[in-house]
Amino acid sequence: MPDIEVSPPGTYRLTRYAHGGGCACKIPPDELGDMLGSVDLPGGGDLLVGTGDDAAVVRTDTDTALVATTDFFAPVVDDPYDWGRIAAANALSDVYAMGAVPVVAVNLLGWPRGVLPTELAERVLRGGAETARLAGCPLAGGHSVDDPEPKYGLAVTGRAPVSGLMRNDAGKPGLPLSLTKPLGIGVLNSRHKATGEVFPEAVETMATLNGEAALMAVEAGIECATDVTGFGLLGHLRELVRASGVSAVVDATAVPLLDGARQAVRDGYVSGGSRRNLAWVREGTDLSAVDEERALLLADAQTSGGLLVAGRLPGFPVVGELVERGEFDVTVR
Ligand SMILES: Nc1ncnc2c1ncn2[C@@H]1O[C@H](COP(=O)(O)OP(=O)(O)OP(=O)(O)O)[C@@H](O)[C@H]1O
Numbered sequence: 001m002p003d004i005e006v007s008p009p010g011t012y013r014l015t016r017y018a019h020g021g022g023c024a025c026k027i028p029p030d031e032l033g034d035m036l037g038s039v040d041l042p043g044g045g046d047l048l049v050g051t052g053d054d055a056a057v058v059r060t061d062t063d064t065a066l067v068a069t070t071d072f073f074a075p076v077v078d079d080p081y082d083w084g085r086i087a088a089a090n091a092l093s094d095v096y097a098m099g100a101v102p103v104v105a106v107n108l109l110g111w112p113r114g115v116l117p118t119e120l121a122e123r124v125l126r127g128g129a130e131t132a133r134l135a136g137c138p139l140a141g142g143h144s145v146d147d148p149e150p151k152y153g154l155a156v157t158g159r160a161p162v163s164g165l166m167r168n169d170a171g172k173p174g175l176p177l178s179l180t181k182p183l184g185i186g187v188l189n190s191r192h193k194a195t196g197e198v199f200p201e202a203v204e205t206m207a208t209l210n211g212e213a214a215l216m217a218v219e220a221g222i223e224c225a226t227d228v229t230g231f232g233l234l235g236h237l238r239e240l241v242r243a244s245g246v247s248a249v250v251d252a253t254a255v256p257l258l259d260g261a262r263q264a265v266r267d268g269y270v271s272g273g274s275r276r277n278l279a280w281v282r283e284g285t286d287l288s289a290v291d292e293e294r295a296l297l298l299a300d301a302q303t304s305g306g307l308l309v310a311g312r313l314p315g316f317p318v319v320g321e322l323v324e325r326g327e328f329d330v331t332v333r
């Protein structure tokens with residue numbers, strides 16, 4: 001450790017070290033699309049699912065698929081242990097969104113040595129370990145670098161029967177859309193970053209694993225799902241409907257919201273990422289039935305959000321349905 005004086009761990013507000021926290025710091029979808037469009041990634045062979053879905057999938061034998069994904073981001077909450085739990089739940093989520101079970105994970109850590117004490121990094125790693133333990137997923141090894149901005153996440157490998165995969169291009173007209181976590185995580189995180197106010201319901205929502213919901217979906221024979229993260233409900237739904245060649249209708253009043261989410265929008269705690277999401281979806285979305293506040297919540301950049309599933313899941317709200325391909329990608333009513 002370099003010879004730099006550091007204050008005791010409790011005095012640090014981790015979100016102060018993040019230019020944009022959680023999934024709100026993702027590169028916007030149009031920019032990412034342009035960037036990836038110029039790169040010829042090797043495919044073919046046993047690759048079943050390539051770029052554009054929640055994870056890459058390869059066939060390992062006739063019936064079995066291996067699922068690979070990684071996710072890491074800057075602090076989304078000030079508490080290091082909670083950040084670790086959330087980052088791990090978020091990384092595991094893409095495996096669940098494919099209908100797979102995680103089999104092994106490795107840590108990815110960026111840490112500003114000499115600026116933040118290593119004791120905080122230990123707490124982050126303990127949080128991640130706790131979440132992996134809850135997921136029943138071995139977590140071993142990883143990679144750690146000196147980084148001006150703290151970052152944490154996992155690379156996760158999962159397994160699924162080929163016939164049980166949930167893809168984001170398998171949506172069919174007539175299927176209901178279920179959402180397994182409430183929206184509003186992004187605006188509450190923005191408020192937390194600005195004021196230090198803690199929102200325990202949002203923290204627990206982010207730290208909740210999507211494993212049970214995924215298992216329920218797979219057992220119900222559901223074939224199409226994605227997870228709602230940095231591009232917001234409308235952004236990820238737009239990707240799903242475009243990949244599937246269908247359109248969608250969203251019932252705005254049926255979409256669950258975290259307590260305090262509306263107020264946070266009214267008070268202006270909207271991240272740049274959420275505004276970019278809304279700008280991106282606007283051209284393909286009929287938002288004429290809702291006001292700006294509601295539109296921002298539907299586009300709010302979530303961190304470790306729920307699964308959006310093309311099918312009915314007992315205990316979770318139906319927030320819309322897939323319809324035949326029409327003028328708009330998505331119509332909000
Ligand atoms: N640097 C990259 N190289 C290749 N593919 C990428 C890269 N960055 C993102 N992608 C791919 O682009 C697609 C869209 O990215 P996005 O981050 O929305 O997916 P995701 O991993 O499901 O997101 P999330 O983890 O927030 O659920 C995904 O298929 C992702 O794997």
Ligand SMILES: [Mg+2]
Pocket residue numbers: 053054094097226227228229
């Ligand atoms: Mg995803």
